[in-house]
Amino acid sequence: MAGLLRRRAAARPLPRRTNIARFLLKRFALALVTLFLLSVIVFAAAQLLPGNVGRNVLGPFASQQDVDTYNKLHGLDKPMLSQYWGWISHFVRGDLGKSLQYDVSVGSLLGPALGNSLKLAALAFVLVVPISILGGTIAALRRGRVTDRAITITGLSLTSIPEFVTAIVLIVVFGVALKWLPVNATAPPGAGFFTQIKFLLLPSFALVAVLFGYIARITRASVIEAVDADYTRTAYLKGLGPRQVLGKHVLRNSLLPTIAVVATQTGYLIGGLLVIEKLFNYNGIGQRIYTAAENKDFTLLQSGVLIVGLVYLAATLIADLLYSLLNPRIRFAGAE
């Protein structure tokens, strides 16, 4: 009997490597299916846009005949399915097609824009995560006291102010009045690493203001949960000092939800910063997508949105991976 049990117990936890690999594969496959679904949604949505591509490109004063000719030339009168297939079959091969309004390759427009968005997101990320984790942890450890209240309320207030207001205030105060930082986020071509960062500081601050409260709150809640948890008490009882307990158990477990939250913000940080990009005149991918939507530039719009979706899925995949690596409890439950 005992032997049977032992055998069964031994059989259950699989070697770590295989489990992670299976998990990854499954997630990857799911991501692909998700992407496919995303492409269909994006394509359908783009088709819903009002206005006529030819009319948009040629302007309100062009003749109806010219407009029809244009549409025919760009295959815009073909059936939906064939247009979808035409787009997606090229996309997976890396050929993103030509922008309908600018007549240059979509890749040449989206590439730099995506790079810019990634740079801004990275800087905002690098700034906001440590500050928020620090703030959330301190607030949790000083729970209920003045420090906690101050941090929580500050975070809450900053998050509640619409980002365009924060951005405008930052521009006016730090850029125009004090002249400490440049008001446009686009550094001159060929600028060095530190110059580029200087130009990106103001928009990053605006993003930090928006996200700080949210991330700090999540960190605070999970630190509190960790501090109150049984395993922490056990660790103390075992004789570990507060710093060890904090460092090893509490922080690691509070990082998990933070990672999860930050990953879900990726979509916003990359593709949703339209307003910030406008105000700081920054050539990010949000702007490109928005202009494409305004002008019914299908190829640019669809590819742009799909790329943002791709980045988001990659980010959540990485986040899930980190999550399961860091949290032994969820790891096996998550593999389902």
Place this chain on the structure above:
Amino acid sequence: MDRETRRRLEHYRRDTAGDVENTLIDEFLDGEMDRSDFLRRGSVFGLSLTTLGAVLAAAGEVPVAFARSTAAKVGGRLRVGCIPPPAHGLDPHTYADTGSLVTGNIAGEMLNRTTDTGKLVPELAVSWKSNPQATVWTFNLRQGVKFQNGQEMTADDVVATFKRLVDPNSGSQALSAYKGVISPAGVQKVDAHTVAFHLDAPTGGFPYLTSSTTYQAIILPANYQLGTFEKTPQCTGAFKLVSYTPGVGATYERFDGWWGGKAPLDGVDLKYFSDDAAVVSALLGNQIDLINEVHVSTGRALFNNPNVQVISAKGATHRLVPMLTDAPPFNDWRVRQAVALTLDRVAIRQRLFSGFASLGNDTPFAPVFASSVALPQRHKDIAKAKQLMAAAGKSSGFSTQLTTYKAFELPALAQIIQSSVKAIGIKMGLRILTSTAYYAGSQLGPPKGWGTTPWLNTPINITDWGGRAIPNVYLTSSLETKGVWNASHYSNKKFDKVAKSYIAAISLKDQRKYAKLCELILQHDTPAIYPYFYYQLGGVSKKVKGYHADPQGQVYLSHVSLA
């Protein structure tokens, strides 16, 4: 006036000047036009500076002041902020928005140029004159002009460019200026340096139509390939377009072979903006030196700043508020006049433009046109408006909806109109679309109708109309019975006749005669409200020298320098 000058003037009048020029000089000497009008019209008819000076002297006027050419400092790059970005490609004949016209016109040039005071000065053409009926205009081209690709400019290039501009099938956006005025067959080469335009209809102001006012009229080589404008420099201007990134910016380098010599600037860095506040902060924050277009509503910060300057050019840019004349409730002229009378135009001018505008009088004849006749200014008059509404049987008012789109001060004007018409019982809803939606739909054009597009088919709307040097386009396209952009569906045979006479008139006296008739008819019928003609404003940092605002919003940099 000394004897030599008089002798030359008499010689000119006898031998060189045609009927048109002589009529003009007579009118001036008879006191029928003032000095500035004379200078302007003289430039239209290609009178040289010497002749103008001589005529002025004959009239006992102070001679034309020659602008002293201060030695401009050479060197430096100018950083320009352009709002909004070009929406499409850069083939000049397709320009339809501000972004493209600014981008193309830093590198390109036209036959002549309209200055900020409405004068015509030679550019790629050195002189021009017309036949007595103003149906054939002959332009003498400048010699020794080189394109940026090395070719030399000749009449073939001008002819090819204009054939494309006036061809109804080339996708030319300049047809609004040229349709009905000239067809491709009328563009003819006379010799290697002379081009003749044989017009379809007599047009006294034709040289304005070949000038910078028609921002598509950039002269290109005869062998210009479509779609290559941004790929290789091939204009005649002082700067070569060397790089272009859609939606982001463009770079220009000085063209050493420019016919005008050496431009002071080494190059120009153009950056596109899509937000007014961003471009204004950029100028205030010293990240750009010049903004192409500034509006009072968004650029108030520039007005009192010691480091920047706001420059203005009077023009005919306006907002049109047409009302559908072929359907209730606006099919009664009394209702339309009543609406016009509810507007406090002086307050509107103050609120929206801080005074940087001329009052509109419900006709397209802006004060800036020499041929405009000033009728008594229409002001707010609620009592009279109520009377008219009662006479039309609408004293209890009615409901309607005003459509416009989100740009500049259009939503603000819409809200002002909505608030003003409450006084006569009109409940006006607002529908504010994006510009794409506003211009979307079909435009089948008469006689079938005006399609489905909102800006030509809504009871009352607000559309922005760019300025022109002469009002011809306004009359033919938006007010004549079959006008392709006649948003009010206005049809008045008497008006059509008078408008045609106006366009054909050559002498200022005749133009004024017909202008007055047009204005009287329009003020009575009020197919549309013209609330104002606002000044074109630009913003520059104080270290920029030699820059003048352009009535079209163009950015002309050939003589600009940095202090």
Place this chain on the structure above:
Amino acid sequence: MSTTVDPALVPQAAPPPSESRIARRETLVQLLRSPTFIIGTLIVGWWVFWAIAGSSLTPHDPLDQSAGQLLRPSHGHWLGTDSLGRDVLSRVLAGASDTFKVAPLAMLLGVGGGTVIGLIAGYFRGVVDEGISLVINSILALPVIVISVVAITAIGSSNATLIVVIGVVFTPIVARTVRAAVLAERDLEYVAAARLRGEHAPYVMFVEILPNVMGPIIVEATVRLGYAIFAVAGLTFLGFGVQPPSPDWSLQIADNYQLLNSGTYWWTVLFPALAIATLIVGVNLIADGLQQVFDR
């Protein structure tokens, strides 16, 4: 399938049904003792009052353009006037109603739809769950603003469109949260007991499970309300939301923010911004209060 769990939801063992009513009453008492909840309710209550009162109680008509342009805050106009001569105080007070016309309905739509979908996904598991989660993840990959802009451009701008668009965008987010909560509940005894009794799936979902996940749902709903207000603000700023001449707060900011460059007309932007901020803070305080209570 994402394993992320919102730490704000601490899955709790569900008390047996007979005790839950007592627990609910106790919750209410605890809420009324929580300062965060009280302050939040006061703030939101203030704005709800003005949303209902509208322009009938404001010192001036929010649409009246007869005052001087851009006057500083002063005796006659406590918060100054805007560029069309309208009283800022009246517009700020009257602007509450536009926010409350759209945001709560959008939130209800999102929470309602999300709850149903989350319940179905969490209860049935298996293929149904995988399918639904797939679609949810696809939609979540799209940036909110982009979807909203595309949708509104397609359908046309109106309050109804805004409600539907924002509601639909929120549905997947709520669904994910509800699903996680349901997952924690469905393996508990009372669910098995109900199944054994022979109850149908809808009964088990809506009558048994739903009351026990109400805690997280309510918290999520209040958080979503904050985001709905935010979304409306952002879309209005871009020109897609509420239409002029409405005194909506974000419309005021959008119309006047260029004036901030000169710094001298700050009152046209500051006060509407404060209005939005206080409302969202108030909503979040309520959410916090609820969360604290439900956590215990």
